[in-house]
Amino acid sequence: MIILFGVFLLTLLVITALAIVQTESLFAAVILTGIFSLLMAANFFLLDAADVALTEAAIGAGISTVLFLGALALTGERERGKSTNRLIALGVVTVTTLIVIYATFDKPRHGDAEAPVHQHVGPWYLEKTPELIDIPNSVTAVLGSFRGYDTLGEVFVVFTAGIGVLFLLSARSAARPESANPSAEPGQGLRHYLVPRVVGRLLIPFVFLFGLYVQFHGDYGPGGGFQAGAIIAAAVILYALLEGEGQALRALPMDVLKWLVAGGALLYGAVGVAGMLLGGNFLDYNVLASDPIAGQHIGIILIELGVGITVTGVLLCVFHAFAARGKL
């Protein structure tokens, strides 16, 4: 039964993807991308990946749509040019699809517990998590502790991308010097639309609360810094959409956001260095407390906090960078 539901969702995914490529209105394409992400999240959930589903729903369906729309507002929402070399592209794509599909016949059966992917470190993580880290969510255990180096790297990639967007979009455009007066358009948001505004305002505190829950409950259930960062950023973006961007900047000024971007990554690094100062290796949490398991718990909570802070900061900085560009 579940597999039939999966097949249904997968078919919808393909249809949505075709529609995204087909449509000439970029606005429609972006909205369809939101639907695509939501369907993808449902698929991840069916495939037992609760943490990933949460991330995809918050990021793909929420933040990514807003960012694309922000970019569309600056670049125009219709595609004008015709496809180039359509036939060659179709040919390449069809042949490659057939080759990949041919290759799938050699893949292990879906859900096979004997598949090579389940013979390597995966089972070891599952076996050792209760003994070495003692938290129920083994995804968080692998993310925060066993593969803490990877996650540190990912946080720095997010950090770098955020800095990159700020560099790109804070440069003054050569074509349009600072001529527009900033006070002309204060950014009204949805102030004149009563229903979305009232409902949205009611939602925001609960979205925040849920974000904090996801952040600090990540050891026990699906969640963690990446998801929480996206959810909290989404709450602030919702506030900005309802009340105008200026209002959101007054609540969380750009200077604070920049500190958040750097602070989260630094907190993560500092936990690693603290481990070294206490006589362990870099990112070795065992030495953070007298009991190794308690040390692991402290370490994971702290680095997840660092991840959450950086992700919130970067996503909001990027959002404000696009929004501010529109006013120039």
Added chain:
Amino acid sequence: MELLGLYYYWVFAVLLMIGFYAVIAKPNLIKKLIGLSIFQAAVFLLYITMGKVEGGTAPIFQDGVTVYSNPLPQVLILTAIVVGISTTALGLGIVVRIKEEYGSIEEHDIQKRDRR
């Protein structure tokens, strides 16, 4: 049943190539970025599909459950999604700057201006 299991991989292949088609054939830069994110989502789907274990449940320990799906692909993809949106944002930033300098985000117009 056998074929239904393979369906996940076929959808992966088809999505991958739909995204790739948008990247190589569509002249609009935003459309290319959307294609790139479909491509990316297809890879995510492949990883998560491979991590699934028959009869298993999400890798969060609870009493009375013995079979869990593989947590490792999930960790890799979870971080990849967040990195993906950051790099997409960087791409969008570049597109916005291109629009400002070239006045267009269509490949033909940009190449025409570059040749001049």
